[in-house]
Amino acid sequence: MLVAIGLACKAFLFCLPVLLAYYLYLRLFTRAGLSKDLSWASTKDGTCISRARSTLLSVFSTRELIEDGYYKAFYYHRQMKPSTYTWQFSKNNKPYVLPNILTGPEVIIPHSQLQWLLDQPENVCSQNEVNREFLQADHTMLHPRVVTDTVHGDVIRKELTKNLGDYTEAVIEELDLAMQHAWGTDATWKEVSVYDTMSEVITKLSNRVLVGKPLCRNEAFLQNSGRFARGVVIVAAILSMIPKQIKPILAPLITWYDRRFFLGCAEFTLPIISERLSIPPSKVDGVVENDYIQWSIQHATNNNKPHERTADIICKRLAVISFAAIQSSAVSITNALFDLASSPALSIFQREMHDEAVDVLNSEFGSWTKSALAKMTKIDSALRESMRLGGFVNRGVSKKVMLPDGVTLPDGTHVPQGVRIGVSAYSIHHDEDVYPGAQTFDAFRFADSGPRLTLDNEKLLDRERKCIPLVRPSESFMAFSYGKHACPGRFFAAQQLKLTLAYIILNYEIQPIAKRPENKWFVGSIGPPMSEKVRTQWKIYHGECVADKNILISSEKYTEDQESSTGSHAISIIVTSPIYNISVSATSFNALLKDANDSKGPKLQSRGASSVTPTQQAITDPFLLLSP
């Protein structure tokens, strides 16, 4: 027996290099059954050597390949001005082949064929299959049913999005703690690692909604949750490079890196899920918890899916949702902060977003309601603009051909089974004809009096608010993909991102940086600057300007040592949390009240107790409206 095992191992080790060499040969030289008439990005003559070169370039230079495919001639003549490009391929309504060393060549179709692609049913061209391959879902997604039955998507669409309005205050509470922990409250400049701190903050916010308190504040759980989310993409990229013949053998070893973080999470989530499941289905409606665990249980019960009502599958789907939610939002807010910090218009952007947030909050009596967030159109636009410039994947819509005979594109090109067909979001997002000044971060492009983009304006516009909202995907904005498979979590993501950016704008100064650090491309994925830093400082507001601004005051966070009373209504007020939570000392507070009562100074309207005594406990009135 031992001899047989030894022989088998030797045979495997002997075959491995041969297999790898053959696999590399296929990866580099394959035409994947595509017609010789189809041009490949960055190949002059279409020979197998130039195709192999182009495939190798896909590792770190996919952006150049895409630009080449979209405009042609760009790659060879980088100094040429856009007006002198020779338009071919996408810009000239022709498909081209974009090589990809990990997943094989993809046919990139021109914008005019996008609708055709969206119309193809899953059994003809499948977007699920592309995701499955991209994430190596059969190995990384913990349970086969997570891949074959995307119930978690339904739970997001039906439960999470429906309940969003109920979470705004909870997310703000978490944000307050998380940001102050990550960026501090020192009134001196401090260097912070943007990606690391934003990952930490987004992990906390997402988990507040997905698993609730107290687990969302458990450091060990959070660490595992964040690491699992980061690990999936790394493990998937490694697995993509392994030949499918030996993947079943190596996958369990490679995925172990990430699986242990999942197990670290499960240690905390499994007992909670099991306890919740012990409540009979009939009582579920009476339970007060409102988080992903509860929605999953309810969804399984309502849809009569007993196999979805187990602790094991709920726990695994929860981990997968955390992955989808955390990494994408952390990357997006990181990019937005670098775009802002490196913009020559930083101070204008900061001031306008700040004023917008203050005005909206005042009009909503200091509550971060759903409608308050909807009114923050400049903050919304800054995020959409940043995602236009730098999403985390190049693809907008991408589907794999499923029919054995392949499919025929509207221009007559035949694409065989197994090949992917897609449109590049990156190309469209950077096209001057679609977005004038496309290379520039123009924070309020989608807000202001008239959105400055040329395609789709009419149908995308939110007429009431005169903006194009972040959550509205379109043919010209595919950061959340587009069509049936557009990201179902985008409403949740938009809520978190807007709250986080508004909080930062209200509470921190950001120092400008000379140059935007580059995003890093690895095949079709685009990573944000991971280790670069910005300098930030906690903002201090003084009474005079606060009084000018119609601000809401809450005395929840009383800090005696920060008192400074300087006269009738120029009271120095220190902000300790979101702008409307302002600490004043009892003495200052009473001076302010006295002013109001004497009608000399700013008016104070109380929405609670109308008088206070000069003790810390007495300042409990939740909100007071100060108007000049």
Ligand code: HEM
């Ligand atoms: C800024 C944040 C986010 C971005 C940029 C983003 C982007 C995307 C994109 C591009 C896709 C389509 C992938 C493809 O088919 O090619 C997608 C799918 C998906 N996203 Fe998001 N996402 C974000 C946040 C979230 C959040 C917060 C959740 C969960 C709460 C989520 C859950 C999902 C799910 C379940 C899918 C698969 C949908 C399907 O195939 O039908 N995403 N997302």
